[in-house]
Amino acid sequence: MADRDLPVEPLDGFAPDVDLAARLRASYGALPPADPVQVERVTRAVLASAMHASSRRDGSPRPRWWWGAAAAALLVVVVMRPWRPGLSHAEAHRAFPVPSASDGPVGATREERGGAVRFDLVLPSPAAEVSLVGDFNGWDDEATPMVRRASDGTWSARVPLPPGRHVYAFVVDGKQWLIDPLAPQVPDAGFGPTNALIVEGPR
Amino acid sequence: MTDAELVVRTRAGDPDAFGTLVSRYYDACWRFAYHMLGERADAEDVVQEALLRAYLAIGRYDERDQFRGWLFRILTNLCRNALTSRSRRTRRFVQDELALQSAPAPLPSWAPGVEDAALLRALAQLDPLQREAVLLKYAEGLEYGEMAAMTGAGESALKMRVKRGCERLRALLGRTLEDAS
Numbered sequence: 001m002a003d004r005d006l007p008v009e010p011l012d013g014f015a016p017d018v019d020l021a022a023r024l025r026a027s028y029g030a031l032p033p034a035d036p037v038q039v040e041r042v043t044r045a046v047l048a049s050a051m052h053a054s055s056r057r058d059g060s061p062r063p064r065w066w067w068g069a070a071a072a073a074l075l076v077v078v079v080m081r082p083w084r085p086g087l088s089h090a091e092a093h094r095a096f097p098v099p100s101a102s103d104g105p106v107g108a109t110r111e112e113r114g115g116a117v118r119f120d121l122v123l124p125s126p127a128a129e130v131s132l133v134g135d136f137n138g139w140d141d142e143a144t145p146m147v148r149r150a151s152d153g154t155w156s157a158r159v160p161l162p163p164g165r166h167v168y169a170f171v172v173d174g175k176q177w178l179i180d181p182l183a184p185q186v187p188d189a190g191f192g193p194t195n196a197l198i199v200e201g202p203r
Numbered sequence: 204m205t206d207a208e209l210v211v212r213t214r215a216g217d218p219d220a221f222g223t224l225v226s227r228y229y230d231a232c233w234r235f236a237y238h239m240l241g242e243r244a245d246a247e248d249v250v251q252e253a254l255l256r257a258y259l260a261i262g263r264y265d266e267r268d269q270f271r272g273w274l275f276r277i278l279t280n281l282c283r284n285a286l287t288s289r290s291r292r293t294r295r296f297v298q299d300e301l302a303l304q305s306a307p308a309p310l311p312s313w314a315p316g317v318e319d320a321a322l323l324r325a326l327a328q329l330d331p332l333q334r335e336a337v338l339l340k341y342a343e344g345l346e347y348g349e350m351a352a353m354t355g356a357g358e359s360a361l362k363m364r365v366k367r368g369c370e371r372l373r374a375l376l377g378r379t380l381e382d383a384s
Contacts, residue, residue, distance in 0.1 A: 021341035
């Protein structure tokens with residue numbers, strides 16, 4: 001915000017508090033400007049959230065259930081390779097690393113007013129980008145980019161979700177699939193580990 | 204490119220135009236939200252929510268309005284909601300209302316590089332409407348007419364909030380200086 005000269009007019013008999021005003025403006029000025037990368041992440045997150053919000057508003061269908069099924073089937077064929085159980089098990093283990101207690105991610109979800117759920121994720125090591133994927137966005141790692149909070153490094157995203165059960169996971173730097181080890185997990189049916197979330201409320 | 208031109212492009216579906224608006228106003232929004240809420244994470248959340256609501260409501264934006272004023276109208280409402288919600292969460296865990304009133308304000312998390320911690324602590328102890336009025340008047344440099352359009356309050360009420368807010372701030376900051384000497 002560019003500095004501007006303060007109005008000097010009296011407030012109908014109240015003298016303007018110039019010292020206090022100067023101190024407030026100095027406090028504003030002492031804050032560092034926002035990181036352009038952070039601003040860009042916020043923009044992308046807003047545009048992604050708006051996509052979810054608008055699809056709910058205008059009645060257009062939510063991501064199709066068969067998007068997730070198609071993605072799961074692809075995972076089975078590419079990763080699990082049922083005809084080579086030994087090989088597919090080893091590759092699945094590498095493709096979906098389960099973090100150890102000492103260095104794993106830590107996540108949290110919180111229902112907020114207006115029907116949105118906030119997903120938070122703390123990573124043990126730096127990442128350039130993190131996406132939230134789930135049955136609510138067709139498992140598309142470009143649909144819901146997460147925003148990194150400058151204050152504590154937590155990655156965060158908000159998604160409007162209707163009441164019911166939802167399944168989700170995280171994708172780090174476009175290639176690493178992660179789940180929250182502390183959140184309820186869906187039994188791995190061979191498609192990779194995912195977390196589950198129940199949103200309360202009338203359906 | 205003016206704000207109005209960027210709004211037109213945003214309505215036409217140009218994400219870069221909206222990105223430019225965000226770049227232009229993110230800092231101003233965040234500084235206000237941080238001084239209102241005193242918590243960096245809360246301020247970031249509220250600013251993002253304000254930008255989302257602005258984007259979703261961009262079709263209703265009137266070009267005769269100043270975009271910054273319109274955006275700040277959304278932001279001030281969200282800051283108020285955040286403070287109301289925060290006070291409700293506090294009350295759920297405190298049974299004794301008297302203890303709540305006499306308890307010192309919790310210390311917010313400070314952004315690095317902020318020198319005036321005493322000012323932020325004092326702001327946190329103001330009535331939220333007084334805090335909002337003082338910030339809009341003295342930090343944002345708005346006229347009372349602009350503040351009235353933004354907050355929906357009358358100019359007389361706003362002037363009184365600014366006066367009382369300043370008096371309380373001076374008392375709190377003066378007490379801090381006495382304690383430090």
